[in-house]
Amino acid sequence: MEDERTIPADQGGVLAALGCATLVDAMGRVHGHRAHILPMASPDPGRPLFGLAATIAYMPWRDNLEQSSRTFADFYYSALGSTPSGKVLVLSSGGFPEASHGGGTKLSRAAHHGLAGVLADGRLRDFGQLRAYPFPTWCRGEATRWGGDTVMPFMADVAVEFGGVCVTPGDYAFADASGAVIIPARSLERVLDAARRIEAEEDRAARDIRREEYPGA
Numbered sequence: 001m002e003d004e005r006t007i008p009a010d011q012g013g014v015l016a017a018l019g020c021a022t023l024v025d026a027m028g029r030v031h032g033h034r035a036h037i038l039p040m041a042s043p044d045p046g047r048p049l050f051g052l053a054a055t056i057a058y059m060p061w062r063d064n065l066e067q068s069s070r071t072f073a074d075f076y077y078s079a080l081g082s083t084p085s086g087k088v089l090v091l092s093s094g095g096f097p098e099a100s101h102g103g104g105t106k107l108s109r110a111a112h113h114g115l116a117g118v119l120a121d122g123r124l125r126d127f128g129q130l131r132a133y134p135f136p137t138w139c140r141g142e143a144t145r146w147g148g149d150t151v152m153p154f155m156a157d158v159a160v161e162f163g164g165v166c167v168t169p170g171d172y173a174f175a176d177a178s179g180a181v182i183i184p185a186r187s188l189e190r191v192l193d194a195a196r197r198i199e200a201e202e203d204r205a206a207r208d209i210r211r212e213e214y215p216g217a
Helices: 012-016 020-030 072-080 108-112 128-129 185-211
Strands: 049-060 088-092 117-120 150-154 160-162 165-167 172-176 180-181
Touching: 012 020, 012 049, 012 185, 020 172, 020 185, 049 072, 049 117, 072 088, 072 150, 117 150, 117 165, 117 172, 128 172, 165 180
Parallel strands: 049 088, 088 117
Antiparallel strands: 049 150, 049 172, 160 165, 172 180
16 A cells, blocks of 8 residues: 655654543544554653554464565565655564564664654564664564564555554554554544543543542541
8 A cells, every 4th residue: 555645743742742541532532443552662662653554464474385485674665665754664463472573673674764663563672772763663572582483474564453453554653651542544633633622621620620629628
């Protein structure tokens, strides 16, 4: 899927200010499907992630399939197409969220091509190296062992399952220390409007709580 959408320069900051929890609540008002992903690990948890999803589906490794002889790079370039800048590389787990899905060397491509981040439903190696890259990374934790004999990239630019959420190419992905949320591209403005209303409602509720008198006082 070739997607020419671009992200307004200030949108990432807007979502980061609202926070993942508020965005998840807003998604619940706009859509009925699950959109939230539970908290993940990051080499640099202070950096939120936001961008258009480009997907690679992982599967359990098999030695008799054509995919087993293809490299990560083959799937990487198929997923990102001709416009990689600003996209988030989304890797499904292949049923093995504890296995390594890559590391600093493979993902150095993301720094070279201006990706907005990497979101992996498995573990990643080389947190020290990933921390130095200009994009945020969120995953299931750091790995030490190579995982290529456990899972393999299988398809690129397809819908994937990620932590119980369906992610399609071109969705917006946001992640921070409290978790992640997947927002359909055409719903972004509605979700942001709902999130701002929720934020205002919570501010009013907090003011009301501060005015409460303690019972029996």
